[in-house]
Amino acid sequence: MEKSLHLAFYITICSLAFIASKIVISLLLYRRWRRKHMAYEDGLSGGKMVMFRSPAMQSLTSEAFMKKTLKLSNKDIIGSGGYGTVYRLTINNSMAFAVKRLNKGSSERERGFERELQAMGDIKHRNIVKLHGYYTAPRYNLLIYELMPNGSLDEVLHGRSMNKMTLDWPMRYKIAVGAARGISYLHHDCIPHIIHRDIKSSNILLDQNMNARVSDFGLATLMEPDKTHVSTFVAGTFGYLAPEYFDTGKATAKGDVYSFGVVLLELLTGKKPTDEAFVEEGTKLVTWVKSVVNEKREEYVLDSGLEDCPVDEINNAFSIALMCLEPEPAKRPTMAEVVKMLEQTKSEKL
Structure with a gap:
């Protein structure tokens, strides 16, 4: 009986010591985080x-x-x-x-x-x-x-930037890869994962070296790793939203993949998803490009400012964009896969 009491006492003391040590460690880690993050x-x-x-x-x-x-x-x-x-x-x-x-x-x-x-x-x-x-x-x-000194991709690509510049293919490719890496980081490396919900050219900013920076997290949704979606109100920008989002109201990482696909088409064609020509014809950028690419006439949709570009790189970029724009979310690649495919597009040429 006495041994049982000693054992129970010993276990109780060890448990209390363990809990106390965890509390002390947590407080020290919090103070360290606060010193590091807060001036x-x-x-x-x-x-x-x-x-x-x-x-x-x-x-x-x-x-x-x-x-x-x-x-x-x-x-x-x-x-x-x-x-x-x-x-x-x-x-x-x-x-x-x-x-x-x-x-x-x-x-x-x-x-x-x-x-x-x-x-x-x-x-x-x-x-x-x-x-x-x-x-x-x-x-x-x-x-x-x-501050991003070169403004947004939307401003530079569509000629509204104060810094007058022409985006050649190497620069557009660099921006596409940078934006893809940023979105991939949100989807795969952040815990909880982050679904942006408003990926578009005006939310891709450009630093002094024309590196892409994903911005504007006003609609962002946090998602635990074991979840597949977050139910929420439909929000975002017309022309960039995945079609299933309107039907289900479920925000998923594959919705961001679709939006990135639209941005990639924007880089390739130089046209906005809401271009007046599309509105007049009752179509949209995605539908127009798909119909032309299916007929193997990519040169007809390519931005006129991208003459004398590597044909294989351009065709690969169109293929990646169309994968992102698959009507069925399950058939779209993840952003990590998109990054890998974009990087391979360039490395294959080297």
């Missing part, structure tokens, strides 16, 4: 600012940041959409940010802000735009992103 958290004008620790933020104080922010005007706008307005915020000659302002007023806008924070908080990938911090106030929220 400061400050109350300003009835709001709260949180800045993530990074070399770009070390010399910036919350007061200096907010002083500049309050001076933003329409001339500083570099983009806008259903989920907010994006401003260029210049601190000095060597420091500038993209500040996304989300005015409060609807529960959906508030959820969009929360989704971006959830999705972007710990992401560090060369093909995902970097979140530097955020500010919450009674009337609006701010998201502070790194």
